[in-house]
Amino acid sequence: MTESSYCTGxxxxxxxxxSEECGVVAISTRDDDAARLAFFGLYxxxxxxQEAAGIAVSDGRAVRLHKGQGLVNQVFQPGTLDPLVGSMxxxxxxxxxxxxxxxxxxxxxxVETIHGPLGVAHNGNLVNADRLRTRLLERGAGLQSSSDxxxxxxxxxxxxxxxxxxxxANVMPDWEGAYCLVVICGTKVLxxxxxxxxxxxxxxxxxxxxxxxxxxxxxxxxxxxxDIREVEPGEVVVLSGPIARGHRALPAKDKLARxxxxxxxxxxxxxxxxxxxxxxxxxxxGEELAREHPVEADVVIPVPDSSMPAAxxxxxxxxxxxxxxxxxxxxxxxxxxxxxxxLRRQGVALKFNTLDSxxxxxxxxxxxxxxxxxxxxxxLVRLIREAGxxxxxxxxxxxxxxxxxxxxxxxxxxxxxISHQLGVPEICDHIGADSLGFxxxxxxxxxxxxxxxxxxxxFTGSYPIPIQLSLATEKKRxxxxxx
Ligand code: SF4
Numbered sequence: 001m002t003e004s005s006y007c008t009g010x011x012x013x014x015x016x017x018x019s020e021e022c023g024v025v026a027i028s029t030r031d032d033d034a035a036r037l038a039f040f041g042l043y044x045x046x047x048x049x050q051e052a053a054g055i056a057v058s059d060g061r062a063v064r065l066h067k068g069q070g071l072v073n074q075v076f077q078p079g080t081l082d083p084l085v086g087s088m089x090x091x092x093x094x095x096x097x098x099x100x101x102x103x104x105x106x107x108x109x110x111v112e113t114i115h116g117p118l119g120v121a122h123n124g125n126l127v128n129a130d131r132l133r134t135r136l137l138e139r140g141a142g143l144q145s146s147s148d149x150x151x152x153x154x155x156x157x158x159x160x161x162x163x164x165x166x167x168x169a170n171v172m173p174d175w176e177g178a179y180c181l182v183v184i185c186g187t188k189v190l191x192x193x194x195x196x197x198x199x200x201x202x203x204x205x206x207x208x209x210x211x212x213x214x215x216x217x218x219x220x221x222x223x224x225x226x227d228i229r230e231v232e233p234g235e236v237v238v239l240s241g242p243i244a245r246g247h248r249a250l251p252a253k254d255k256l257a258r259x260x261x262x263x264x265x266x267x268x269x270x271x272x273x274x275x276x277x278x279x280x281x282x283x284x285x286g287e288e289l290a291r292e293h294p295v296e297a298d299v300v301i302p303v304p305d306s307s308m309p310a311a312x313x314x315x316x317x318x319x320x321x322x323x324x325x326x327x328x329x330x331x332x333x334x335x336x337x338x339x340x341x342x343l344r345r346q347g348v349a350l351k352f353n354t355l356d357s358x359x360x361x362x363x364x365x366x367x368x369x370x371x372x373x374x375x376x377x378x379x380l381v382r383l384i385r386e387a388g389x390x391x392x393x394x395x396x397x398x399x400x401x402x403x404x405x406x407x408x409x410x411x412x413x414x415x416x417x418i419s420h421q422l423g424v425p426e427i428c429d430h431i432g433a434d435s436l437g438f439x440x441x442x443x444x445x446x447x448x449x450x451x452x453x454x455x456x457x458x459f460t461g462s463y464p465i466p467i468q469l470s471l472a473t474e475k476k477r478x479x480x481x482x483x
Contacts, residue, residue, distance in 0.1 A: 124178030197233030286313025293437025301325030360388030374418030
C-alpha cells in the first residue's frame with residue numbers, strides 16, 4: 001500500500017456530493033519535526049481527499065519521501081514517520097480527478113534535477129494540461145503518471161532561473177487553471193496559488209517558530225498557528241527556517257474565480273476564506289433559502305454534516321424548529337469491505353439512520369447542500385417518509401448543477417448531472433419530494449455578501465477560463481452528448 005524512497009524519492013464515493021481533489025500542506029520549523037507536523041496538518045485536511053497521502057521531508061541535504069494509498073493514518077503508521085527527519089516538509093492528501101486512481105499518481109512527486117532533489121504536490125486541475133504534457137513528451141521527457149502534478153514538477157525542473165522562486169515565477173504563466181502548489185527542495189519550501197484564486201490556501205506562524213501553508217485555515221489552527229492570512233492569488237511564498245517571504249509572481253486576475261463550493265460543501269466549517277467563516281456562510285445560505293423558498297412545516301432537519309449550519313439558518317428565518325433527523329455513520333464510506341447485495345439495495349440506509357421520534361407525524365423540511373447525480377436524495381426522502389413524516393420538502397443551498405467542473409472538482413459528466421438532464425419539477429418527482437427548491441445564483445451570492453470574484457461555472461456554464469475545445473468535446477463525447 002505504501003512506498004518509501006530516499007532522495008529520489010477509498011474515497012468516499014458513496015454519497016451524492018461533488019468531490020474535492022486534494023489538500024496540501026507545507027512546513028518549515030526550527031526543529032526536525034516537520035514531518036510530524038505535516039502529518040497532523042494532513043489529518044486536519046483528510047476530508048479533501050481520502051484516496052492517498054504522502055509527505056516529503058528535507059533535512060537541508062536530502063529529501064525523503066513516504067506515500068501510499070489510503071487514509072492519512074493508514075499510510076502513516078507508528079514508526080513510519082521516524083525516518084522522516086528534517087525541518088522542512090510538504091504533504092498531500094489526494095482524491096483523484098485528473099489521473100487515475102493508481103499508485104503512480106500518489107503525491108508528492110520527487111524528481112532529481114540538475115539543481116538537486118525537487119518534491120512537488122498540488123491541488124487543482126490545469127485546463128491546458130494535455131497541451132503541456134504533449135510539449136514535455138515532444139522534448140523527450142518520460143512521464144510516469146497521468147496526473148497534472150507530474151507535469152508541473154517536470155516543467156519546474158526544466159525552467160530557467162537562478163533559484164526555485166525564479167523558476168516557479170517563470171513557469172507559472174504557462175499554467176492555466178486551478179492550482180495550489182507546494183514545493184520542497186534541499187534548502188527551502190515554497191507554495192504558490194494560481195492568479196484566479198480557485199482554491200483556498202492560507203499561511204500562519206507556528207508558536208515555536210517556523211511557518212505553515214495549508215489548504216484550509218482549520219489545519220493551521222490544529223497546528224497552533226497565529227497570524228493566519230490567505231496566500232494571495234498569484235503569490236509565491238518561500239519558507240526557510242523561521243523566515244517566510246511572499247511575493248507576487250503573477251498579478252491577480254481582474255476577475256477572480258474562487259470556487260463557491262468551498263463555502264457550500266468542501267471546506268471545514270471552522271475554515272475562514274475570503275474573510276468569511278464557512279460555518280457562518282452556510283448559515284447565511286440557509287437563511288436566504290428560507291426567504292427564497294418558504295414552506296409551511298413542523299421541523300427543519302439537515303442532511304449531516306455539511307448542511308447543519310444551513311438548516312439552522314433556514315430555521316432561524318422561517319421560525320420552524322430545527323432538529324436532527326438523521327444519524328450518520330461517518331465511517332461507512334471508509335470501508336473496503338463490499339456490502340452484501342441486500343445491504344447494497346438499502347443504499348443510504350447503510351450511511352444514515354433516522355431519529356423517528358423527531359420526524360413521525362410531522363411536515364419535514366430537509367436541507368441539503370447539493371444534488372449532483374440525484375442518487376441519494378430519493379433514498380433520503382424515502383427514509384424520512386418511512387420514519388412517519390406526513391410531508392417532505394427538500395431545500396438545497398446551491399443552484400442546480402448543470403455543468404461539469406474542469407478545475408479539479410469531480411462533479412460527474414454532463415450525462416451524469418441530474419440537473420443537466422431534468423428540470424426542477426422532474427427532479428422533485430424523481431426524488432419523491434412534496435416540493436423542491438434550489439437557491440438561485442444571485443441569492444447565493446447575496447448570502448455570501450459578494451457580487452463577483454467567484455467561479456459559478458457549474459451552475460451557469462460560464463467558465464472563467466476558456467475550456468479547451470478538445471477537453472469539453474472529449475467530456476461530452478464520453479457522455480454520449482456529442483458524437
Ligand atoms: S465549476 Fe463549480 S466546482 Fe468547479 S471551480 Fe467553479 S464553482 Fe467550483
